[in-house]
Amino acid sequence: MNKNEFIKKYAVERNGTDSLKWDDLEVRYKDKDLISMWVADMDFKTSEKIIESMISRVNHGVFGYSYVPDNYYQVFSNWMENHHNFPIQKEWVRFSTGIVTAINWMINIYTNPGESCLILTPVYYPFHNAVKNNNRKLVTVDLKNNDGYFNIDYEATEKAIIENNVKLFIQCSPHNPAGRVWTEKELDTILNICKKHDVLVISDEIHQDIILGDKKFIPAAIVSEGKYRDNLITLSSASKTFNIAGLLHSHIVISDENLRCRYDEYIKKINQTETNIMGITATQAGYAYGEEWLRNVLEVIRDNYEYVKTELNDKAPGVILSALEGTYLLFLDLRNYIDPENTKEFIQDQCRLAIDFGEWFGDNYKGFVRLNLATNPKYVQKAVFNIVKEIQKL
Ligand SMILES: Cc1ncc(COP(=O)(O)O)c(C=O)c1O
Incomplete structure (x- = not known):
């Protein structure tokens, strides 16, 4: 076509x-x-492949509780491996009704009220709101703007982390609205600074499949052969990839067991594990045939x-x-x-x-x-x- x-x-x-x-x-x-x-x-x-699979699900006519089938994880992992060199194990995956919801959860799980969370501005405004609405201290560091090409200001970022005793960094990769696809070197540098100062990284990778130039998108979890995995959580979704944001379905990938246990402890108090059938159906079809x-x-x-x-x-x-x-x-x-x-x-x-x-x-x-x-x-x-x-x- x-x-x-x-x-x-x-x-x-x-x-x-x-x-x-x-x-x-x-x-x-x-x-x-x-x-x-x-x-x-x-x-x-x-x-149309997604629409067809949704129609077929609708025609069955029953919308009772469902579980996420094994082949969902398989298709998701295949997509991540084929596109981004990041095969995903089933045990690592949790679900939410959206990335913004997940960010709010992350702030509550991994920080205490009054503690500092960092974002690199300009950045997607719900990041700001999530920090402020949860009564955490919002720490912002501007990206360096070189004639429309935005870079991370490592020095200012590290200084802000130290001065504010930052506990959590909400990373946007690729970056909205700067449009940057961070290189492995850039990611390694920022992740290294975070690790050095014990700052947990939440990597919002919702735009991972919308790559326009020749830079390759690198998931934070595979940077330097997975060196930072015990200090980060990846949020992703097929919602931007296939224009299905209204189905409210997204992934939380936690490969570190300790971080995962803390997540599971918190989440059982506020969220059930079943997911939206249409979100699952559409995402699976997209990753398989989209x-x-x-x-x-x-x-x-x-x-x-x-x-x-x-x-x-x-x-x-x-x-x-x-x-x-x-x-x-x-x-x-x-x-x-x-x-x-x-x-x-x-x-x-x-x-x-x-x-x-x-x-x-x-x-x-x-x-x-x-x-x-x-x-x-x-x-x-x-x-x-x-x-x-x-x-x-x-
Ligand atoms: C960086 C980023 N994160 C999250 C979202 C929204 O995600 P969700 O609809 O899953 O909450 C957007 C939407 O524009 C976005 O740009």
């Missing part, structure tokens, strides 16, 4: 489907007529990114784009053109776009906006057209 056939078959209008992204604009942005490019899901139907769909959707996202880059570099060269090595979330720095205080007026009222504002990801990112490129190219073209037109008027 070529790209145009894929778009014809899978791109959908989502208005009128109770979609958070499209139908909630009036509530979120006080304007229902914007082009929606915020929240991280795609405007494409999931793979490869081609993923390849196609990545091609659309890559082309969308290339389009934005080419157009903006040509017609509004002062806009600084993040390097989109991974994720479908492009971070744009508009500060060469607009006063950061006027970002909302510019991007929403003039350009007519619903986006995620930079300051949601960290205090120092006013004047940045995050654009979701997992959409029909027609919306990307319209968004870029509007941005260029409004910049040229300035």
